[in-house]
Amino acid sequence: MFGKPRNRRIATLLAFAGIVAPIAGIHKFYVGQPVWGVIYLLLSWTPIPHVASAIEGIWYLVQDPEEFDYNFNADWAESLPADTAAPAKPRLKTPVTPPPEPFDVSRIGAITEAVRQLDQLRQDGLISEYEFEQKRRQLLDRIA
Known part of the structure; x- marks a missing residue:
């Protein structure tokens, strides 16, 4: 055009x-x-x-x-004729994702223990169910 x-x-x-x-x-x-x-x-x-x-x-x-x-x-x-030197088609930049890090078993063990301690605090009534769920998710996000 x-x-x-x-x-x-x-x-x-x-x-x-x-x-x-x-x-x-x-x-x-x-x-x-x-x-x-x-x-x-x-x-x-x-x-x-x-x-x-x-x-x-x-x-x-x-x-x-x-x-x-x-x-x-x-x-x-x-739309350019075949004999016309056309620039290469533009490509979008794709983000490079780093390779996944290997799981550190000691780190997972420490997070598991922290979740157990949070659960005990919840059972003892020292933190609410909402606070427990927030902290639990924060800890589990460290694994992923």
């Missing part, structure tokens, strides 16, 4: 312009969502598309450029 990929800053500016302009939804046409753009235009006499434009403007602003490209420029790279 476009000769160039969509720019996140331009999309943000168009979305924020929809807040104060009498018509809203121009940013939807820009990012390749013409159906939503028409809906915004039809509802421009209400505050709904103006508020939505503000929310989307903030959303475009806080997105990483890679995430914006993934959401709104994926079709641009696919």
